[in-house]
Amino acid sequence: MRGEVLSVIELYLGMGILVLVALIIVLAAARKRPQAVNAQRHLAAQQSFFRQRQQELKADFNTGLIDASQLEELEQELKRQLVNETDQRPDFEGLQSKQRSLYVLLLLIPLLAILLYQLLGYQEDLALRQMQQEIVEAPQLSPELLEEFEQRLQSALAKRPDSPDHLSMMASLRRQAGDFAGAAPYYQRLLELFPNDAELMAQLAQARYLANNRQLDGDMRQLLKQALAIAPRQATALGVLGIDAFAKGDYLTAIDYWQRLLPGLAAGSSEQAVIQQGLATAKERAQAAGELSGLSVSVAVDPDLGATPDGVLFVVAKSDDGNPMPVAAVRRGVNQSSWPVSVFITDADVIRQGKTLKDFANLVITAHISLNGTAIRQHGDWIAAPQTIEAGEDKALTLLINQQLEK
Numbered sequence: 511m512r513g514e515v516l517s518v519i520e521l522y523l524g525m526g527i528l529v530l531v532a533l534i535i536v537l538a539a540a541r542k543r544p545q546a547v548n549a550q551r552h553l554a555a556q557q558s559f560f561r562q563r564q565q566e567l568k569a570d571f572n573t574g575l576i577d578a579s580q581l582e583e584l585e586q587e588l589k590r591q592l593v594n595e596t597d598q599r600p601d602f603e604g605l606q607s608k609q610r611s612l613y614v615l616l617l618l619i620p621l622l623a624i625l626l627y628q629l630l631g632y633q634e635d636l637a638l639r640q641m642q643q644e645i646v647e648a649p650q651l652s653p654e655l656l657e658e659f660e661q662r663l664q665s666a667l668a669k670r671p672d673s674p675d676h677l678s679m680m681a682s683l684r685r686q687a688g689d690f691a692g693a694a695p696y697y698q699r700l701l702e703l704f705p706n707d708a709e710l711m712a713q714l715a716q717a718r719y720l721a722n723n724r725q726l727d728g729d730m731r732q733l734l735k736q737a738l739a740i741a742p743r744q745a746t747a748l749g750v751l752g753i754d755a756f757a758k759g760d761y762l763t764a765i766d767y768w769q770r771l772l773p774g775l776a777a778g779s780s781e782q783a784v785i786q787q788g789l790a791t792a793k794e795r796a797q798a799a800g801e802l803s804g805l806s807v808s809v810a811v812d813p814d815l816g817a818t819p820d821g822v823l824f825v826v827a828k829s830d831d832g833n834p835m836p837v838a839a840v841r842r843g844v845n846q847s848s849w850p851v852s853v854f855i856t857d858a859d860v861i862r863q864g865k866t867l868k869d870f871a872n873l874v875i876t877a878h879i880s881l882n883g884t885a886i887r888q889h890g891d892w893i894a895a896p897q898t899i900e901a902g903e904d905k906a907l908t909l910l911i912n913q914q915l916e917k
Contacts, residue, residue, distance in 0.1 A: 638662055642679070659683070674703060681713070690721040711737035712746035719750055726754045743774050749785070756788065761796035765789060765858045778820060778845035786842060793854040803867050804856030805899065805907060809877045811849050812912035815892065820845045821879045825853050825909075830872040830898060836861050837870055844879065874898050877909045891915050 641659045660683060667676045677696045684693035697714035704710055715733035719726055726734075737747040752767035768789045775782040796802035807825055811818050827838040838859040844851060855875075857866045867873065879892040887893065894909040 638666060638676075638679070656683075672699070672703060674700060677703075681717075685717060690717045693717045694721060706740060708737040708741035708744045709746070711740075712744050712750070716746050716750050719754075724753075724757070726750070743770060745771055745774055752785075752788070756792055759795075761792040761799070762801055762858065764792045765796065765802075765856070768792070769858065773841060775843070778843060778848070782843055790852065790854060793856050793858075797854070797856070802856045802858065804854045804859075805867070805873070805875070807853050807855060807875060807877075808906060808908045809849075809851045809853070809894065810908070810910050811879075811892070812910055815912065815914065818844070818846045818849060819879065819881060819892070821881045821892075822883045823848075823851060823877065823879055824885050825855065825875065825877045826885075827855050827859075827867070827873045827875050829870045830874050837865070837873060838867065839885065841885070872898055872900055875907055875909065877911060879911060887915060889915050 638659070641655065641662065660680075663676060663680055663683070667673065667680065670676065677700050681693045681696035681700065684690070684696065694714060694717040697710060697717055701707065701710045701714055711733045715726075715730045715737070718730050722730075731751075734747040734751055737744045738751075741747075748767045748771035752764045752771065755761075755763035755767065768785050772782070772785055772789065775785060793802060793804060797804055805827070809823065809825060821844060823842045823844045825840045825842075826836045828834070828836050838855050838861060840853045840855055840859055842848075842851060842853065855867070860866060874896050875898075876896040877894040878887055880888070881890050882888065892911050892914050894911040895913075897907060897909060899907055
């Protein structure tokens, strides 16, 4: 409905601009009219003077002041003066004709704008947006409504095959119907129109990947890599590449992609839960294969604190030598239904470049819920008491969040 209102506003705004331009032209022409009227009055005065002067010359001839040859010469000179005055006058009749044409044009512009609006299919756009809103708000999808929507969309695309809005609608419609092969050509055309759009690159690669029985080929991988080169945190690209790596047993690569993806996901969302579970599984399997060293940490909240707030859980490992810089950190969005939370702190989470967890004799593990999403503790954050563990110790650690930093 909002799109429909915007389209109507755009229509009337465009018509208003056209009418305003026409008005400016008409007013500019109207400003010339007084000049033409004055010129016409001047011409009438000249003609009156001509007649009066003719009479005076004839009177002079009759009284003998001038002879016939002088009369003829003076009359010819008088006529030449009148002709010169007439040639220099504005084309008043032509100006009136132009003004009448402009008034007609002023009336025709809104009609032409409406006709053009309908011919280009914008009227159909309003119906499409309204139907799209109905589909979104409907408690149960109607096959008849979807079919009518697709038919209208195809009709609109026939009129404007390069309309980004219509191409995007059709791609989404095909994807939601599970027809990924059918969605791919629309993403392809969109990418041709917007060749540097990372989102379109990732969407096209994902559609082809799903249509290809979840198998990435070289072209798909290249598209995803190109998308990440433009937008390093492009969610679709990171997700697909992580899934592909996980399916191939390349758990370290999957962990890398998913850890880059996780901070951009909404706290408590289903997408975040899926990626968190995938990360945990990838870390477990990498540890079991001896590819990754790490610590298993379980974090719970003391029920005496009351309802757990939505926020971001930070589990941080520091060395016990007093260096304030963390050795490793894990960040996870949480809400009231998240607890308890299990995380794995692994070498993939190490912040200090070139280091692994085993490079530190002892690690101090802390946890806190940040209410504003920052790693630095602030007043109001919920915290757990720190625990120290040997870096090479193979045991699970449990932290209990049981206090709140005083405001």
